[in-house]
Amino acid sequence: MLSGVTVGLRERKKQATRAALHESALRLVAERGLDRVSVDDIAADAEVSPRTFFNYFPSKDDAVIGLDPEHPLRLAEALSARPATETPVQALRAAQVAEAARMAAESQLWPLRLQVVDAHPALAARLTASFAQSEQLLAEWLADRTGTRAELDVQPSLLAAVQGSVMRSALHRWRAGGYTASLPALVAEGWDQVEAGFPAPRR
Amino acid sequence: MLSGVTVGLRERKKQATRAALHESALRLVAERGLDRVSVDDIAADAEVSPRTFFNYFPSKDDAVIGLDPEHPLRLAEALSARPATETPVQALRAAQVAEAARMAAESQLWPLRLQVVDAHPALAARLTASFAQSEQLLAEWLADRTGTRAELDVQPSLLAAVQGSVMRSALHRWRAGGYTASLPALVAEGWDQVEAGFPAPRR
DNA sequence: GCGCATGTTTGCAGTGAGTGCAGTTTTCCT
């Protein structure tokens, strides 16, 4: 019933292969640059055939980013669990701080990911796109929660987009500060700004 | 000196070819879908050789999106022209409302663009990426203006990202409403939310 | 343990994006 439990050898092998492909892709691209690494290189490094690569990732870029495909669903679950008395901003903030803590735990992968994303605009686009996919879902959840229409009212689509902005900005500053700061704290700092309406800083 | 004036036949032809390629790409993809249109098709439709296509756009996707490459510079200029007494949010809002008016004037192209972008996630990524490129510049301008550090302080990077969110959300709602609303008004409505810190709507 | 159903891996052959280069044509300027 629960998704986390390991079911059998087959499933475990698939997870391992997926992780191996992602880590090979990430490491090789970090070392040599995106256009000096072919899919064949990645497949060879992960010890599968080139054809198998495409059973796991639809494109080279996706393998390099390698995000958990179930992430949007977890976000949706986390939000549904928030008490109904919270405002949308409070619920998003709480869910995202929790998410940030989970991401910070993967402390090996994120610095590499952010490094390669920073070096290759095409990868930045892919990463942003995966955030954007969650945002679509998020907008509908927000519309549902506030009794507005996702397509026509301002708040659902804008707040969903802003939520992505908070995370991207936090990741950006996390990297810029050499990963010394706490990612959840950076996320919280972002939401402080949002809730305060971006006050002009005193000079 | 000024960039707007047409300099000669050569420059005018280049602009025309670029526009023709973009419009062919956009129209064909809207009609048939992204993967049923080849670069050769687009080049043939615009009456240039396939090889010439790549002198104008680095990829098929870029041709379909076809954004003005000088846009980030114009945004920077517009912002520098704002009075220094304005808060960052006020300046961004004013610049973006003006930008929205300019975009709404291109009323033939945007509905098609938004249609194809909506139908093809890969194109959405490219469009978002071009917004993100402006955001990089914007973050530095904001840091400069408020005397903060673009890399480490919250406001520059977050506000730059939020600015993009406001525009994307406005475009989304513009399309959802069948282009009956005024784009500048939708943008302004977004900024109202941002300035108010996303108040919980009354049920 | 045995064998069948099902899912996974792989090779092969093909399409089409994108690039470097070298030769030709067009525009510009004097």
Added chain:
DNA sequence: AGGAAAACTGCACTCACTGCAAACATGCGC
């Protein structure tokens, strides 16, 4: 008019990605 500079084009090449069908591994009932 005539030469310099820029744009256009064809050719040959690499590599991402896909469909198909054959080999292979795993799970499961017996």
